Amino acid sequence: MIEANFYDYLQQKEPPQILVVENDKEAQTAKAVAKILGFDTVVLPDFRATFGEDLRSWKEELFELNSALKEYYQKNIQNLLLIVPFHTLIYLLPKPELLDTFSISFGDDIDLENLKNRLYAWGYSFVDVVETKGEVSIRGDIIDIFSPNANNPWRISLFDTEVESIRTFEVENQKSNKNEEIEEIMIAPALFSFSTEQFEALQKKVEASDSDVFVKDVASLGFWYLDELSHDLMAGKRAVAIKNLQDEIVFAYEHAKNALPKERFNLEVIPETKRAKVIEPINVDLLTENYPERELVIVAESDALVRRSPIKELARATIVKTDGVVNLLTPDKIIVSLNKPFKKRVVKRPTILLDDLKPGDYVVHESYGVGIFKGIEPHQVLGAMRDFVHITYQNDDTLLLPVENLDMIDRYIAEGGSLPVLDRLGKGGFGKLKAKVKDRLFAIASEIVNMSAKRLLMKGAVIKTDIPELMQFREAAGFEYTPDQIKAVEEIFADLSSGRVMDRLLSGDVGFGKTEVAMNAILAVVKSGYQSAFVVPTTLLSSQHFKSVRDRLDPFGVRVDKLDRFTTAKQKKRILEELEKGELDVVIGTHALLGATFKNLGLVIIDEEHKFGVKQKEALKQMSVNVHLLSMSATPIPRSLNMALSKIKGYSELRTPPVERKGVRTFVKSFDETVVKEAIMRELRRGGQLFYVYNSIAGIESKKEELLEILPDLRILILHSKITAVQTEKEILKFEAGQYDLLLSTSIIESGIHMPKVNTMIVDGADRFGMADLHQLRGRVGRGKLEGYCYFLVENKDALSEQAKRRLIALESNSFLGSGAVLAYHDLEIRGGGNLIGESQSGHIKQIGYALYLKMLEDAIRALSQESAPERKRVDIKLSITAYISEELVSHDRVRLELYRRLSSCESVHDVIEIEQEIEDRFGKPDLPTRQFLDLVTIKVLAQQKGVERISNYNEHITIQYNEENKTTCKARSRDDDDLIATVLEELRK
Template sequence: MYQSNIYEYLENLTEHQLLICKDDKEAIQIRDIANLLGFESYVLPDIRVSAGEDLRTYDEEIYRLFITLAAYHQSQNKKVLISPYRTLLIPFPKPEYFGKHTIEFGDTLDLAALKDKLYHWGYHFTDITASAGEVSFRGDIIDIFPIDAEQPYRIGLFDEEVETIQHFDEATQKRILPKEGEDELDHVTFPPTFLALDKAQYDSLKSRVAQSNYDTFVKDIDSLGLWHLDELGESALAQFNSVLTSNLAAELDEIYELDAPMIPRESFMLPVVPESKRYRDLEVADPNKLLESHQDKKITILAKNESIVRGSDLASFEGIEFVYQEGIVNLMSADRLILSLNKPVKRKKVKKATIILDELKQGDYVVHENHGIGIFKGIEKRDVLGAVSEFVVIHYQNEDSLLIPVSNLEVIDRFVADSGTLPVLDRLGKTSFKKLKGKVREKLFAIASQIINLSAQRHLKKGIVLKTNLEEHTIFMAKAGFIHTEDQERAIYEMLDDLSSGRMMDRLLSADVGFGKTEVAMNGMYVAVKNGYQAMMIAPTTLLSAQHFKSLKERFKDEEIRVAKLDRFSTAKQKREVLVGLEDGSIDIVVGTHALLGAKFKNLALVVIDEEHKFGVKQKEALKEISIDVHLLSMSATPIPRSLNMAMSQVKTFSEILTPPVERQGVRTFVKSYDEKVIKEAILRELRRGGQVFYVFNSIAAIEDKKKELLDILPTLRIAVLHSKISAKETEDEMMKFEDGEYDLLLSTSIVESGIHMPHANTMIVDGADNFGIADLHQLRGRVGRGSKEGYAYFIVSDKDRLTEQAKRRLLALESHSDLGSGAVLAFHDLEIRGGGNIIGEAQSGHIKQIGYSLYLRMLEDAIKELSGQDKEVSQHVDMKLNVDAYLNEELIEEDRLRLELYRRLSLCETTGEVYEISSEIEDRFGKLDRVTKQFIDVIVMKVLARQQGISKVSSYGENVFIEFIEEGKDRVVLKSPSKDDDDIIATAMGYLK
């Protein structure tokens, strides 16, 4: 497609038109020209979907399609619509079904009618509004997240009258107050998330979808609505006056060969934009030269803003017209010259993780720090001695139950067992759990003291000072070939500060695979070599070391830095050469596996260890020896728990990269019933675009049969089979072959998890997905979509009608959240807990199994604190037994899980400031606090104050309030309250504690 053709065509265009192009990139080029010519341009997203496919996976694009079409129809100005041809294969709604609804300050709402309208307009009713298209009604608060809004809105009501309209932050759920000088919001306008339908239209569409022949996991309007519009829609080509921007015959042939779209091929027999007679496209290397030789023409310069013009060293010529807008257009004719100074725009898109719900669901296993493992049964209200409060109920062996006051929830944790093993319930009143805890504590002290001693040895030594030449370094960073994310930059500069500080660096860098850990490490190596030292990088497998070697060679090729590799594929001669080179200093950087451990260096300054937890015990010892007097950077692909992070901060410094790289795309996720057609289509779809497939099948016994099955479907498929019974060496060789493209499909158990970067494998099929936890599925899905290609994940279930509700919800959450959204936060949380096990090493996993990760980590944290002399009172409990009504009222917060989450967060508060912050958040999210809720907040405040003062128990009986101390021999204090009333008792106790 030539910009010159489009420019001349649009210059003469007098009517509204739909311009059809090949893809996203072309659409942007056409938009730039239309904007320059004064058109309002509306660009539709490139939606590559086959007829009948589940559209839930394409949520974001479908929303953009609807928002853009609605805006186009409403505009009265000179306008064009631009669309990639694939998008036009979807039926388009008729213009009259795009609507808007406005709620203004002071309106009186008919809540029942509003709920009906939102339901028929496709909004999802939830208890927390966190994603576009969701709404929640809570007493006198309505939260709504319109699909065309940057942020959700919170509408506060007084009875049914609108009293306030404000934005809130979907991640923290807190209101955002207007900044100084900004006006309060006086209205909110929202479009439908699907179409503006009334009840009859909605019901009719719903019944058509229910009878659909298309196979999706759930048949509803979200997944199949667009394929069954009937009288509500028609083809885009029938709706608009259309023209092709270039000849698309070849592209259309391919589509109609593979797919049978709903729009007939003949509809695309359309006129094509003619070739330009006046203009030609330009490649611009030096704008000044062009300006000089074409001074006689009318010159237009396109730039985003004045700074770009000032920074571009343009020579000043007479009569240049400057147009300040985005876009790139470079054209010339006999009397015109159009030049752009803009650079292509990089899209930055980072999903925020929503509130982490430590979701305890009924039936989950929990571990109580004194009584061991039980089953969580929910929250119950009990009346004890005339005062009402809420308790968490836990069942142990023989149906014995334990009631825990909600103000003491910090004594329990979710029990996360080692990948899916079922725990054994403990018996109440038996001392076996106490003994087990004692044993684990001894072990933990040994581990903690080892960590601390090692760190002390490093701290005593003086570090090698590595200075950074900032100017040189900025140039090195610019040569990375991509724009660093903020997190990457922060990690790099934190590391450079460590290296120049004169102390020994011991930094842990945690980031998902493909988020750029290696780039951070390479910046450190660069500085080491520039200061005349050597650096080494060591990885647990040959495959990983080969991948790192490739990256390092590529990155350092212009820097006169000599990089070598040492692993089991190196010949004896190569090994000798590398070892000699390291000793005499002729090699600057070496990458390898544990084959490197015996090497002698001339002047080593930096050791980078990738996935340290995967090395064996002996290798770890050798690593400690090597790295005792050099700077150390350890990298891990599993997130590290925040709590452990805090405890270890005395020992290690810490960086995290949470932002995905700019060009990385999400992973489209489909949940499907097992069907050979689906499997065949998924595999072919990937092979057609030159890629490879991961097929996860978690049964070693039946894996060979599965291979035969796949060969029956596609006889020419080249399949590699891997599982844990195959030796490490063979596994690695097969993986190398897969990476080199000798296989099309890797059939394996779930061992294809962390650490491998396979840019060509972008489709993942998980067979029997209902047997995996959400964390495992999210982790597996993260293996694909790593390059700039979009990834596809198919979660296959054997019989969707026999799935439990929970499994269904889990799979749907993954399907609609292809990024780290709320569905994956839970996964992240599980992973985070596991990441803690990694830091400490595998040898302890036996104990972790018995007491669960979270309690294990808490005990480790205490041990590290105690040994490094941080807190004397590591964690001490205060027993609050005041005879007052105190709980979070369910009339205020209806959902059990939300109350539970707040109870849990309140019980973990360490300062009164934190308590009051959560209290104002509750008021913000749920409305004014009532008496019992306020009293519960007071009880938690007293608990925090009591802990700070060494008090073990605060209780009351009648008008007496008793205060007891931890310190032995200290007398208990008895206070007299003016009456037995709740507020008097609370005032008396609070007065003493404050």
């Protein structure tokens, strides 16, 4: 309702100068409403640091706040509306003079000493290698600087003291952009633009404070002690609140030392309105028919959204370009938003990593088999230019595949780097091979289907999933579930209440909330009168899960215990008796609980199944033979993936990172004491702790000595599997309490350890680990709100094997959240499919490649389960229009290929719009051929949805063919590209 109230208020009353909202989401909505009514706005971010907190932890948010404040101070115009989340206003904010910038231009004379002093006073960190905003590195006549107001860092080259060139460079590979020369750059402060005197005075104030931060300096505490350099943003301004913020105020002021007085927020609250109302615009055309006299206003963040909207009345609509979602019916307007609701971007998993598809790579075409990818080439067809994928086969035969059908090929992935044999075009050899593999696949598939059928015939415990405790449990989480978590819980509940035995795989990247989802299932099972067993591969993981499950389920009367090597013989005897009598609801443990007898077992949860040995897997199978089974994994092993993709196991996937989760920055470096020292110091400066993984029990003590030589005051805890269980548990608790700075251990911390204060990890000898292991290790950091850093150190980069190099490069280039599943594919290629999928199957994978093998296995299982496969209609588009992503717009072949690949897999018009918006953002407005290619993809998507087989034209005559008998013809106004496109789109949208 807030948008309706605010809209009506702005129309009735004198507009305020400041609008106070609750959070970022409300700020976006208010901004859109103001924009519709012609007000210029500045939105400050939601800055929730509390007094005395180390600001290094809030660096990104502070950059954002400073940038928005500077924009506000500079605008100084009449009807400017400042929209501010309440938390940002609690403290005094910096005055305009603290947000100055200075310029460096080509040809300037630089006094290096002065520059260093200025950057130091402005809060820059001096480092060897510039990686994040607010860092500077000066190496002789090269200055690297990453200013908070820039998207990329700059490299300034000096000739003596004169600026010879300014270029941007990539953080990932540290290479500068040679094709770009910048005339002038504006450098913003990393903290504030202090003079040296102001900086020194503030440093004294900070040192005298009673703060308990690790390093008392301006960078960590300066914001809190600005005093006369700050001011109350609301002073002398008319401020109103979008709604009553009383609850927020009470909550926020529990920690708000040095805050503005509470009375400051006794603001006028915008009243409720009856004149405007929020609508759900399912059918906009119907609305405009019912209210023809009202003005139609369309809110969209880009032209692409408007261009692809099916609304008939577009021509008479007023377009307002802004983000935010506002759908209102007012006495004189119909306001409709085409934007998606404000939410975090979901990282979608590609089937192959396109960055790796290079000319010379082997690919598999689903009809023609294995060939060599040669790149993208333009060709003229029907008098128009189009791009094609060039693939060569035996005897240098060539296949040209239109780029919009790029989804028909996959990169060839097989066992440990073995090379495939090229297929021959037109000989039908690949068809015969596919038929042979298909027979073998049917045997494998029928085995899987029979196992599944047996489970389906078993009657499972019917679990009640509509009990009030489940709602209360979710509300008590203290955070909002991601859409994926909600969906996974619903899917699990559907299985549990179906009366059949559940067999579901829950896959999700490390720290995406799998345990939280599993606890919903445990609670439902226990409240329905059954017991649950939670089996994990390591003792550390069992104590971690035990703690979180007990803390979350205890308030609901669930009795939880754990059984592992920390359990004494006496405790073990008691637990086993309680399980047999049914006095214990949930037991969490390692394989120690595999022989236990339960009174009424209803659910078995297995975490990281691939970590168990063969005998343990058999025991797990026996244990879960007729009870509900939930397997969890961060890197799905291909066999489970096969089952999951083929609908034999239920499959739920968590792909959305928790709202406050950031990626883990990953760096692969040669071992160097400077790197180690800088990584440790950076983490300690922001008040955190570190993991140092060194996988050799024999050498771990001397590694400790080595670290103490670099940093003598470091408090180091050593852990490995030879240390007794009791000792390990005691020491871990001390580490969690902050009595140590660094945990030096073997890879035993790999699984599931959850310590939000640990946000930097150093892996020494990273080349000696498997890929999935490194990804799991990296998932131990960056689990709180802070960005995690992970350093993979190798002794000698040059001496690495090709496999080790590829493994590390894959990890470095996939540090984004949600890359676990992508890495599982890489792992498959690098370690080889054989050992993961079973020897009997690896031969087939070698012949046809993993991706096609998986598709065929899926089809075989579908056929045996008598489940109709979803038809992927191929559309043959033969239109004489010039359509390709032009090199002028996107100059790198690799990037164009990636865009082509993603566009070829689009399943809805909205997918196409999203990519069009991204192209505009990254490369500028699409030119004519690019825009026409996007139209071509839209035509393909709509045609697939309508079951069209072929679209062609002869001059202005267009034929749309559904099958042999059924086709329609239409005529464009002319044979021009835009007329042909418009006519086809109009026809398909009917």
